[in-house]
Amino acid sequence: MRAIFLTDNGSLRPQATFNLRRVAEKLSKMCGEPVQAASLLHANKIPAEQLGGEPAITLGPAATRAAEQGASEIVVVPFFFGPSRALTDYLPQRMGELQARFPHVAVKVAKPLVDERGAVDLRLAQLLADNVRERMASGEPPKVVLVDHGSPIPEVTAVRNRLAGQLSVLLANETACVCAASMERREGEAYRFNEPLLQHLLADASFHRGEVVLAMLFLSPGRHAGEGGDIASICAAATQAHPALRVVPTRLVGEHDGITAILASRLEAVDSGEVLLMLPALGAKSGEKQ
Numbered sequence: 001m002r003a004i005f006l007t008d009n010g011s012l013r014p015q016a017t018f019n020l021r022r023v024a025e026k027l028s029k030m031c032g033e034p035v036q037a038a039s040l041l042h043a044n045k046i047p048a049e050q051l052g053g054e055p056a057i058t059l060g061p062a063a064t065r066a067a068e069q070g071a072s073e074i075v076v077v078p079f080f081f082g083p084s085r086a087l088t089d090y091l092p093q094r095m096g097e098l099q100a101r102f103p104h105v106a107v108k109v110a111k112p113l114v115d116e117r118g119a120v121d122l123r124l125a126q127l128l129a130d131n132v133r134e135r136m137a138s139g140e141p142p143k144v145v146l147v148d149h150g151s152p153i154p155e156v157t158a159v160r161n162r163l164a165g166q167l168s169v170l171l172a173n174e175t176a177c178v179c180a181a182s183m184e185r186r187e188g189e190a191y192r193f194n195e196p197l198l199q200h201l202l203a204d205a206s207f208h209r210g211e212v213v214l215a216m217l218f219l220s221p222g223r224h225a226g227e228g229g230d231i232a233s234i235c236a237a238a239t240q241a242h243p244a245l246r247v248v249p250t251r252l253v254g255e256h257d258g259i260t261a262i263l264a265s266r267l268e269a270v271d272s273g274e275v276l277l278m279l280p281a282l283g284a285k286s287g288e289k290q
């Protein structure tokens with residue numbers, strides 16, 4: 001028996017958990033197997049009354065409960081764009097602790113939404129293009145900025161840059177330009193690969209007037225991309241400084257219904273061995289022959 005979990009990093013905002021649950025339910029219907037929503041961190045601190053009375057559970061306790069109920073395989077489908085440290089460092093450590101208690105349980109982690117080493121896949125860029133087109137006004141072609149949170153991992157920023165290139169091709173005849181930007185970055189030269197920051201890009205003279213469509217490379221609402229969040233504050237400051245500038249954010253890419261098909265393909269690929277991480281069972285279940 002296997003247990004499947006759709007897993008994000010986690011947020012203290014209820015809207016993020018609601019979105020994770022929504023996508024997990026759609027993924028379950030699409031693949032024909034139960035899929036549980038379980039964040040890596042944070043979500044379990046949200047009061048249950050803010051989540052419709054159903055408390056959020058993090059992956060560690062959720063996987064432990066599945067093992068106690070007889071699961072011999074844990075499959076994690078990452079609700080992540082790329083191979084963040086949450087997936088490559090924290091998750092293996094947490095699942096290693098699970099296997100120390102339940103050595104008969106194997107753990108498989110599907111690849112994230114963008115597989116840099118896989119075949120060319122335009123699906124996520126096409127969802128972003130859909131979101132941009134929804135917000136484009138008639139008239140002069142807008143500038144488009146693909147914005148993500150910013151990451152200390154070059155491989156994650158490379159995912160953003162790859163998507164920006166794909167989006168530029170898809171929107172070539174509809175926009176003035178497509179640029180990539182980060183919401184924030186860590187201090188120091190070692191993290192300069194995140195540049196330009198959104199606030200710096202919007203301060204450039206070429207962005208002082210006209211329409212900018214902000215393609216939101218975020219999966220769920222939270223304190224950064226949610227209502228009244230950091231992105232909104234950056235945009236408000238830019239338009240206050242430059243009244244001729246109009247910044248129009250798209251919906252989050254993780255709120256597009258098409259995201260489920262990409263996740264389903266990542267889950268399907270697990271059965272053929274295409275995984276980000278595999279932790280084989282360490283031993284037989286108690287009472288079984290080795």
